[in-house]
Amino acid sequence: MKENRECYQNRELSWLLFNERVLNEAANPRVPLMERLQFVSIYQTNLDEFFMVRVGTLMQQMENKKTVKDNKTGLSSKEQIKLILKEVERLEQKRKEIYTQLMGELEPVGIHIINFQKLSKQEQSQLEAYFDKAIRPYLSPMIVGKQQPFPFLQNSELYAVARLETKGGKKRMGIVPCWNPVFKRLIEIPGRKG
CATH class of the missing domain: 1.20.58.310 (Polyphosphate kinase N-terminal domain)
Structure with a gap:
């Protein structure tokens, strides 16, 4: 049948x-x-x-x-x-x-998710200081070019891709792994409610 x-x-x-x-x-x-x-x-x-x-x-x-x-x-x-x-x-x-x-x-x-550009200059400075202290030390950018093979990218991980330009005008691609257990997805801004 x-x-x-x-x-x-x-x-x-x-x-x-x-x-x-x-x-x-x-x-x-x-x-x-x-x-x-x-x-x-x-x-x-x-x-x-x-x-x-x-x-x-x-x-x-x-x-x-x-x-x-x-x-x-x-x-x-x-x-x-x-x-x-x-x-x-x-x-x-x-x-x-x-x-x-x-x-x-x-x-x-009382929970506000705010774009960085909409913050006051003081709040932006606070977050930039936080980035320099708590995030930047854990970032390991990878350059992709003719001499550098494309790196292995892990599944389920978060990456930022940037188009870079050298002082001499050469264009390169950079990949920055953005996931680390110490990173917070949301950051509370001191002095701001919500």
């Missing part, structure tokens, strides 16, 4: 629906605010891992020119990736809307 493929859902798309349920918890006003923020973080971590593992496997199948079809839906790797990207685009729009709403809910409870 031949199976009806329309009765099945693709494993990858099903997983994205699961992750959407995590995101829905972030939008649930009955869940405490800080937990809702945590759900946004969990959603994003899940999505990062999904791309590294599941989408990575599909990409590898395509690069190896293997014609592998999903045994339940008959979708090829390329078809699955196309559907995944379309669904992720929808989910990312939803995540942005939820995140923006949550950021707006932080201010009334």
Whole structure:
């Protein structure tokens, strides 16, 4: 007896629906605010891992020119990736809307996330001093050029990429690993409430 493929859902798309349920918890006003923020973080971590593992496997199948079809839906790797990207685009729009709403809910409870340029000169000086003392010593920039091979970048790590120019006008690319257990994601500014 031949199976009806329309009765099945693709494993990858099903997983994205699961992750959407995590995101829905972030939008649930009955869940405490800080937990809702945590759900946004969990959603994003899940999505990062999904791309590294599941989408990575599909990409590898395509690069190896293997014609592998999903045994339940008959979708090829390329078809699955196309559907995944379309669904992720929808989910990312939803995540942005939820995140923006949550950021707006932080201010009334005394938590303010402020762009560096919007700080006073004194506050900027305080943060620059903090950076020089608590962050700069842990940074190890890597230059990428003809004599320097592209460095190995760890999965799930945060990097900053900068376009550098020497005094002689040569352009280079620099990569700075930005993750260290001593770094704080948020820094309280002395003397400022929230």
